[in-house]
Amino acid sequence: MEYEAVIGMEVHVEINSRAKVFCGCATNFNAPPNTNVCPICLGMPGALPVLNRDMVDKSIAVGLALNCQISRWSKMDRKNYFYPDLAKNYQISQYDLPLCHDGRLEIEVDGERRVVGITRAHIEEDTARNTHTLGGGQSGVDFNRCGLPLLEIVTEPDIRSAKEAYAYLTALKQILQYLDVSDCNMEEGSLRAEANISIRPKGEAAFGVKTEVKNVASFSGTQKAIEFEIARQEKVLREGGVIEQETRGWDADRGVTFTQRKKESAHDYRYFPEPDLTPVVVDETWEQRIREQMPELPAARRKRFESQYGLSPYDAHVLTLSRSMADYYEAVVAAKADAKKAANWVMVELQALLSGDKAAIEHCKITPENLAALLQMIDGGAISGKIAKDVVVAMYATGDAPATIVEKKGLTQISDSSVIEDAVRQILDGSPDQVTQYKAGKTKVFGFFVGQIMKATRGKANPALVNDILRRELEK
Amino acid sequence: MTDAWHWKSAREIRDAVSAGAVSATQVVSDHLARIDDVDGRVDAFTQVWRDMALEMAGAVDAKIARGETPGPLAGVPVALKELFCTREGKTSCASKMLENFESPYDATVVKKLAAADAVFLGKVNMDEFAMGSSTENSAIKTTKNPWNLNCVPGGSSGGSAAAVAAGECPISLGSDTGGSIRQPACLCGCVGIKPTYGRVSRFGLVAFASSLDQIGPLTRTVEDAALTLDVICGKDPMDATSADLPATDFVGGLTGDISGLRVGLPREYFTEALNAEMREKVERAIDVYRANGAEIVDISLPCSDYAIAVYYIICTAEASANLARFDGVRYGFRHPDAKTMQEMYVLSKSAGFGPEVQRRIMLGTYVLSSGYYDAYYLKAQKARALIKKDFDAAFEKCDVIAGPTSPTPSFAFGAKSDDPLEMYLSDIYTISVNLATLPGMSLPCGLTDAGLPAGLQLIARPFDEATLLNAAHFYEKNRGFDMGRPPIA
Known part of the structure; x- marks a missing residue:
């Protein structure tokens, strides 16, 4: 029997608002424990939440980028459970009416296009971080993370392989970075992916029992964890066992998933509408405003790069992987560089x-203008392409303009024919054997002469001129 | 001195202090002496902030000495219910859970009162977490009704009502979730107003039921209630549910003119459930409107019977979540015997909360549980909408609704404390007003033969406190008798 995997992804994204989702506290990652806190995110008596509008703006942008419907009317709810990392012992989230719903994201795997349905994207607050390393049987809670703005993005069970899951995560991250709504830093926890995995006999419509794999620190780790989990489930079923519904962790060192928490009787979160917050009403004007502020998204930009710059699909793909790379490339072209050559150099x-x-690339010392200037110097014959490769290394290290480096290092191309003629004659005079060979029809030694001349001019001789003059002298 | 400052109204004190006729320090000292004199018997105050009160009074006096314009409550002593967050003193909510809790911040209303140059005398007693109708659920002390020390002051703002009635302060701040300002005001012979939901910021009010809670003053005159409301109401960026409306001038709206006023009498409020003496007092109060040209209209609020059931589903559901945070993790009571996380939760909550609070947390947890949510919580929300619709229809026919505040006058300690359902009926006339998010107030309208106050409740359209206060003020000026002072005086 052949099995098929059914995978759904839940991704928690920390939205990069300057303030937490319900209070004005800062959101930076490395603050000392319990310094980015106030009565509101600490759940002190009497404190009330107020929804951060920037969070709603950015969440709408994500929803639109994922082709979601934006709810005209949605609300916040309380999700009740007791845990010390939850200041109020309820989490403010969205239950039955999420802000964004019914979207889709197109992905490409091995040249094949697939569509992943987006069930919903909803706003919620992050929890605090518990630590159990204080010693003396004590546990600590750092509330800096409590109340950070989170967007939870949930897919339909449309994903069929670990590779597809990887492609989905990559495409999602690319969009989030294009929108500049999250750092997407998995190590700092600003992007957390969980996979719900089950398998079923191919052709069967009913789902198998799923396991949930969480706490994986990278996309490639997620891919490996899913691969392992599919194989594990298949083995269990083939050996006549049953899959237990549970949460599993990923041991990256051993490359295995392991049981973290058995699903007890389903948790009753007693959701109910959050009475401290008014409904989130997004009218057409609001949605339109966000739509107008949206940057060009990766797919559209890829297509435009192909048509506008005549790039191959592969080049367009590579150059649009990140918004900053694509921006850089376009700035180079805008500074009057040849589009295809600029693509190669970038x-x-x-x-x-x-x-x-x-x-x-954001921290690259080479400005797009300087890179364009370098390409122009090649085109104009001021330096050779080979020299340019050295110049760019110096530009990268210093941030200096190419002309400055070329001048400082005396790398300007020699295009003075008399200088090259002198060099050619000198080489020919010193290599009578090779000249004889050439004249006898062994034209291969032509390359030997070019190499000698370039060596003598420290690579600065204009190669075209060298070719011309050398041929002329040899034919004499 | 014809009369002590502690029997003056806030308005009189404000005017005298502003005019330099008396110092805020003298007014406050007089009130502190009054507290010393009577509070041993009334037990309204849980904390007296003697030093802070004199310091604040001194600051007001200094401000006036510098020629600066004093605030609208200059030198007026105010008492705060135990559930307002203050950096000064404790914010205990009359619970063992928070008996040593000090808030790191001041509630918005507290800031507004201070900015208006009011002076805080301290905090007053209440039912634990505002759950109760007699203040017998306080974990701190038993507050007595100044009109009869063997009787309850009502609740949950019982300390607020008793302090005002006993002349310990002209204004106290209370909170009203299902009648917790109006019912004790009624039982203690005070004026008490619950504004429209959203009128006053709840930031810094320790929440009982977030969709119902509203802050309001208890005073001895309607004008003082208007004066306080003008200070504390308004949009607060810290409370998403506070309404963004133009600044109010409720004091200026007390015109003494009620021409064209239509007063609706809900027939459901005048049944056998209403004590005969209370009914007689309320009807006589309505006669004052009738005799002065108001149109008296018969109205119906057919869903009234469901109000208590609906209320005890919604308020307990919200409370079960609101009180979840009191877990011993970050602040408040943590049971010393707890060895595990589970024990920390169970032991701390079991020992920290009193029986009525535990009852409501369990009720609320139950009605939100999966499998019961639709039958209870969702149905209650639908019924709540119907109750609101009743009022909308009634206000097509009238401008204010008049009726009793409480079905009975004050009762003896212990009379209802063993029977929660009987106690819940104390709020039978006030609860609907919270469910419908309307403004409502209670006015003293006479004494029973036993010398206990009766109260008239007036209810108005959402955000029409101006009409409500003007109608109340008219009654107060034309009722034709003086309530007198409680025997404790």
Whole structure:
């Protein structure tokens, strides 16, 4: 029997508002414990929540980018459960009327397009962080995280493989970064992905029993965890066992999932409408305002790069992977660089430098204008492409303009024919054997002469001129 | 001195202090002496902030000495119910759970009163977490009714009502979830107003039932109630449910003119459930309107019978979540014997909350539970909408609704405390007003043969406190008798 995996993803995204979702506290990650707190996020008696409008704006933008319906009228609810990381012992969330619903996200896996349905995206508050490392049997709670603005994005069970899950997460993250609504930093917990995984005999409509895998620190880890989990479930079923509904963690070192929490009788969260907050009413004007502020999204930008700049689908894909890379590329082109050459330089030379440094393009010292100037110097014959590769390394290190570097290092291309003629004659005079060989028809030694000339001019000789003059001299 | 300052109205005190006729310090000292004199018998105050009161009074006097314009409550002594968050003193909610709790911030109403140059005398008693109708559920002390020390002051703002009635302060701040301002005001012979839901910011009011709670003053005159409301109402960016409306001038709206006023009498409020003496007092009060040209209209509020059931589902549901935070983790009572997290929760809550609070938390948890939600909570919300509709229809025919505040006058300690359902009936006429988010107030309208106050309740359209206060003020000026002072005087 062949099995098929059925996977749904739940992603919690910390929205990068400057303030928490229901109070004015700061949201920075590295503050000392319990310093970004106030009576509201600490759940002190008498304190009341007020919904952060920026959070709603950004959540609507995500909803629109995921092709969701934006609810004209939604509300906040209280989700009741007791845990020390929950200041009020209820979490303000959205239950039956989420802000965004019924969307879809297109992904591509091995050249094949798939659509993942987005069930909903709803606003909620993050919980505090418990620590059990204080010693003496004491536990600590850091409330800095309590009340951070979270958007929970839930998919339909449309995903069929670990690879698809990876593609979904990558596409989602790309959109979130394009919208600039989240740092999407999994290590700092600003993006947390959970996968609901079940398998069923292929062709069957009913779902199998699912397990939930959480607390995975990376997308590739999530992919591996899902792969493992599918294989594990298949093995259990093939051996005649049953899948238990449970939450499983991921042991990245051993590469296995493990039981974290058996599902006791389903938790009764006693949801009810949050009476301290008024309904979230998003009229057409509001939605339109957000729509107008939306940046061009990855898919649209990819297509435009192909048509506007004549790039291959692959190049357009690579250059639009991040908004900052695409912005950089367009700035280079705008500074009057050839679009295709700019694409190559950004994707190959610049990317290699950045990767070597694990640096982000936002922090790159080479301005788009300087990169364009470098390309123009190649085109204009001021330097060779080979020299340019050295120049760009210096530009990357110093941030200096290419002309400055070329001048400082004396790298200006030699295009003076008399200088090149002198060099050519000198080489020919010093290599009588090779000249004889050439004249005897062994034209391969032409390359030897070019190499010698370039060596003598420290690579600065204009290659085209070298070719011309050398040929002329040899034919004499 | 013809009369002590402690029997003066807030308006009289404010005017005298502002004019320099008396110092705020003298007024406050007089009130502190009054507290010393009578509170040992009334037991309204849970904390007296002697030093702070004199300090605040001194600041008002200094301000006036500097020639600055004093605030609208200059030098007026105010007592706060135990559930208003204050940086000064404790904010105990009359509960063992919070007996040593100090709030890190001041409630918005507290800030507004201070900004108006009022002076805080301290805090007054209440039913634990505002749950009760007699203040017998306080974990701190037993407050007596100044009209009869063997009787309850009503609740949950019993300390607020008793303090005002006993001349310990001209204004006290209470909160009203189902009648907790109006019923004790009625039982103690005070004026008490519950404004429209959203009129006054709830920020810093320890929540009982968030969709019903509203803050209001208890006073001895309608004008003082208007004066206080003008100070405390208004949109607060810290309370999403507070209404953004133009500034009020309720004091200026007390015109003494009720021409064209239509007074509706709900037939459901005048049945056998209403004590005969209370009924007689209320009807005589309505005669004052009739005799002065108001149109008296017969109206019906057919869903009234469901009010108590609806209320005890909604308020307990909200309370079960609101009180969940009192868990011993961050503040408040943590049971010393707790060894595990589970024990911390169970032992702390079992020992920290009194029986009525525990009863309501359990009721509320039950009505929200899966499988019961639709039958109880959802149905109650639908019934709540119908109750509101009743009032909407009634206000097509009248401008204010008049009736009793409480079905009975004050009762002896212990008379109802063993029977929660009997106690719940104390709020039979007040609860609907909260469910319908309307403004309502109670006015003293005479004494029973036993010398206990009766109260007239007036109810108006949402945010029409102006009509409500003007009608109340008219009655107060034309009722033709003086309530006198309780025998404690």
